[in-house]
Amino acid sequence: MQIIEVNGYSVRSAAITMRRSGAPLEFVIFPMLHVASPTFYSQVRIRLRACDLIVMEGIRGRSAGVSALTLAYRFAPRRRRNGLQEQRDELLLPKDVPVINPDVTAAEAMADLRTLPRWMYVLLMISAPVMGLVFALRGPRAFFDEDLEVEDLPSTLRAEMLADHPVDHAMSDRRDQRLLDALGEIHTERGSESIRVAVVYGAGHVPAIVSGLWDRYAYRPREAEWLTVYVQS
Template identity: 30%
Template sequence: MRLAEWSETGYRTSVRVFQRPAGGLRWVVIPTIHMGHPDYYWAIWQRLRSCQAVIAEQYDGPSSTGYAYVTAMRLTRQRAGRELVHQDIDYGALGVPIIFPDAHTAPPPEEDRRMPDVGWADVVVHTPALALQMALSGRDDWIVKDSLNIDDTTEFEPMPGEKIGPNGRTERDDLLIGAIREIDTAFAVEDIEVAIVFGAAHMPLVVRELTGRLGHSTAAAEAWLTAIDFDEPPYLRKPSLDGWMDW
């Protein structure tokens, strides 16, 4: 089952609904990337409006990782970077319960959902290294050189600093799966939708949990969402210096 895919024209992620054959609780699985077009995050937010609860990643605020990537892409004049923004989905505006199972792994945002100081420090540390990598890889081609097709069978190595527990999962994945199991047990027969909005690398494990131990199957495959689009006229690929960093 394909969950996210790269191509020569860009990057897109799926929206899939899982439910048991007998009905009841529906899981809306939305893999994400931490940088993309504003319309991409707007489409995700709009889809979440029909859900009665959301399980989301870390905290209700902008992504420092996405900010670092977008900044580095613009500094190195990557053709896709001119219109990209960092992930920033306003979960609080949905007015439904939001569960952040791995909240303790990231500091809470400042007032008005601003990125915390630790997040800005992360941007300052990682942006130069990312920009150097992109510059050495070659302008316009950096992203398409990374193959990141993700299926439900895809396995990922832990991120630097993360450790694998006795059950073969990282702490963050353990917390995510624990939240899913708890909600699935408590609301199994309810006619509600609960969304899972996490980075795409976490979603193969989520899908295997839903279709394996919890007994769900794919109830619907909704429209794919385009996060990054390379298909633009050549004259738009290298914006003018005047105002090109005003984002």
């Protein structure tokens, strides 16, 4: 199952609805890109209005290290001709739908990154701002690259190697675990209710979300709706 699709003229994200047999609760997963067209965020916001609870990604607190890493997607929207926006809560979150955030703190995120070999940690901190500048210069063209594609199960050796990279584990493992624990609590406490729970997380986290809900709680993907992230003009 493909989560992010890149073709010759557009990028699309698959909003995935997962249900469990005999249970009314459903999880709707929105794979996010942190830089996209304004229309994409509008599409997500409209669909979030139909949900009863939103589980939202977002590292809590501040740190210089986290700020440096996020430069990679904060530079691009500054060039208006790119036609892109940075993901922000005010662009996404309806006022009347409750939101919970099970993500890690900035201190925890940096502690996980410091478990990397020192050379790898230093390289990561140096390369993130450089990548941001490249992204800003290339603009939307940076989207039209197969490296952006995400699937729930890697289909190539290269994808498997990337998924098993130490940086990926350091940046995602604890965050994915916190998220799945929070979804498990929702399942336990509200599984008998007929509600829609939106999970709004970066696309890179979605394979772990899908497999975790499937393996732990027997939720299966039942529907998918393609949302357009960007269209090349």
